[in-house]
Amino acid sequence: MSSRDVISKMTYRSKSILFRCLIIFTMNKKKKAKIPDRLYPGDKVGVVAPAGPFNRERFKKGIAALESMGFAVFVPKGVFERDGYHAGSGIHRAKMVNDLFVNPTIKAIVCARGGFGTMKILSMLDYAMIQQHPKAFVGFSDISALLSTLYNLTGLVTFHGPMVTTLSDATQKTKKAMISALSSEKPLEITPEKGVTIRSGCSSGPVSGGNLNTLCHLVGTPFEPDYTGHILFLEDQGEAVYRIDRMLTQMRLAGCFDGLSGLLLGSFDNCGKDDEIFRVVESVFQGEDIPILAGFEIGHGKDNMTVPIGIDATLNTDRKTLLFHGCATQG
The missing domain is CATH 3.50.30.60 (LD-carboxypeptidase A C-terminal domain-like)
Structure with missing residues (x-):
């Protein structure tokens, strides 16, 4: 039985104790930030939906905005799943995140939308794998839970910034700031x-x-x-x-x-x-x-x-x- 199978069979309280021990151990170590690769024109950006479902029209416009910023965009089929006010089950959403991190063709990950439900997948992610495949991860609002946890457990520098659906009507200032954060060779x-x-x-x-x-x-x-x-x-x-x-x-x-x-x-x-x-x-x-x-x-x-x-x-x-x-x- 794999370690992931063992964790899946644990109670919430047992998982809570396990993750608390992991976090304490991680935080007691001198944290060295894991800096993701810089993005260049033509790099492929993967889209993930870790929280709520989204408006298809806003999503389409947001994808066009990312492409106009110079990036190729990969949209997994699973992004369009729906389970009530979530973009699919917790297991499904966690798998989307894990799959994009391990995918060698993806240089960065941008969330489709915030909303609700990010916290539910925090105990389902493969943090050891993510630590071995650092890449820029962007989102805000409900995604703050994931930005924070990825940094705290892996040291990965994450990015609090626009999501696909908010890029649909984002200002030029917002878009330029996003490109600068992900691509600049100078400190912000x-x-x-x-x-x-x-x-x-x-x-x-x-x-x-x-x-x-x-x-x-x-x-x-x-x-x-x-x-x-x-x-x-x-x-x-x-x-x-x-x-x-x-x-x-x-x-x-x-x-x-x-x-x-x-x-x-x-x-x-x-x-x-x-x-x-x-x-x-x-x-x-x-x-x-x-x-x-x-x-x-x-x-x-x-x-x-x-x-x-x-x-x-x-x-x-x-x-x-x-x-x-x-x-x-x-x-």
């Missing part, structure tokens, strides 16, 4: 158009983060990240201010923000007035001597800048910049 520098300093300062550390709601739901699971020493970015959409307060408070009480190096706020589209959100953040992080900068075009807003997860950077609130120390891709 991200500067918000309307940066707001909530707390002044300058700090450095690896960048982590994603969708607030999704990351909050990782708390208490075996896949809960350790943000110690990290610059954390958060974004969300359609959440009332009191819910943002509750999620941030839960993460604070759970110790998620202990030892944090800095905080970035991305887009909080349809979440209430910015000033109210900023006051909540000030309250939750009261007493924390870390720089906090808001206004980044990251997430569900009009523009969605691609952010590498796992690359060291410096946050400077005076200059209102996030400057990465190295390239997010290589070769």
